[in-house]
Amino acid sequence: MNLRRLFSRSRSAPAARDRLQLLLAHERAAVGGSDLLAKLRDEILGAIAKHVQIDGDKVSIKMERGAQVSTLAVDIEIPFEAAKKAA
């Protein structure tokens, strides 16, 4: 049983090293105050708040930090009334 498990599984340390390198690269940038993703998030929300009253419950934000590419998804429900008024 243990032998089979030993051979059937790849080593987990390389995965740990990769995860840490990626995480620390992002965190070191954040400590220096240049967390671009967070800055974009705040500015996008700020820009929208200038035009419409945003209900916090109607905003969904997802981030995924990657080695080459990160993604930021901001999903905001804008009520019809607000859109009409702004137009």
Added chain:
Amino acid sequence: MGKVIVVTSGKGGVGKTTSSAALGAALAHDGAKVVVVDFDVGLRNLDLIMGAERRVVYDLVNVIQGEAKLTQALIRDKRLETLYLLPASQTRDKDNLTAEGVEKVINALKSVFDWVICDSPAGIERGATLAMRHADIAIVVTNPEVSSVRDSDRIIGLLDSKTVKAESGERMEKHLLLTRYDPARAERGDMLKVDDVLEILSIPLLGIIPESMDVLRASNLGTPVTLADQRSVPSVAYFQAARRLNGEDIPMIIPGEKRGFFGKMFGRKAA
């Protein structure tokens, strides 16, 4: 109304975060709605152990300071639909945790989740006292080692005096989770035995988690050990501990204890 559990220890490095993630995942796997809350502001690690470190948007401090809604800060586990994580802040000071703010967040979580598991930081400072403050149940994580047992005793004292339950004259339900147990060393007499620790701390035993490569491997991969390999020895031990939390009566098995055929058949009763 859900139940609030604090996973605490006093001493660092004994397995609080590993146990919080493993028990949370085990309870969620069995169908409960679970949120695991990281109280270690400034030194968060629960996100890393649960493999959600790249998806943190907002954190506990953001919610308490009113910068984000609770629903925006919760991260849903990618493997289990009913498992959520509320990360701690990595950059803010732990003074940003206010007693009122924590109470609000815990009450909101309690109304939605079956279990709210608070992963306490080490020490007995603000983060640790706030993590235990609103708990219904405490899990004291202890290694069979003198400094860990001493710190656990100190924490038990705090649980019995500094929590809402204690202050309102109620009894705090406390359980011992013995982690990093090495049966070979205990057998040789080089490690405190289960009964030694139980006698000193005199709180009921929730489970014994053996020292295991499987725990390290799971943390390398960012998977709670109970989701990594459900048949591994630590995983089985955590699943059984989770079922005991649910009130099931499951015989306690001391890892590696030499037992005869009948002993193996019937296991050992929990203390």
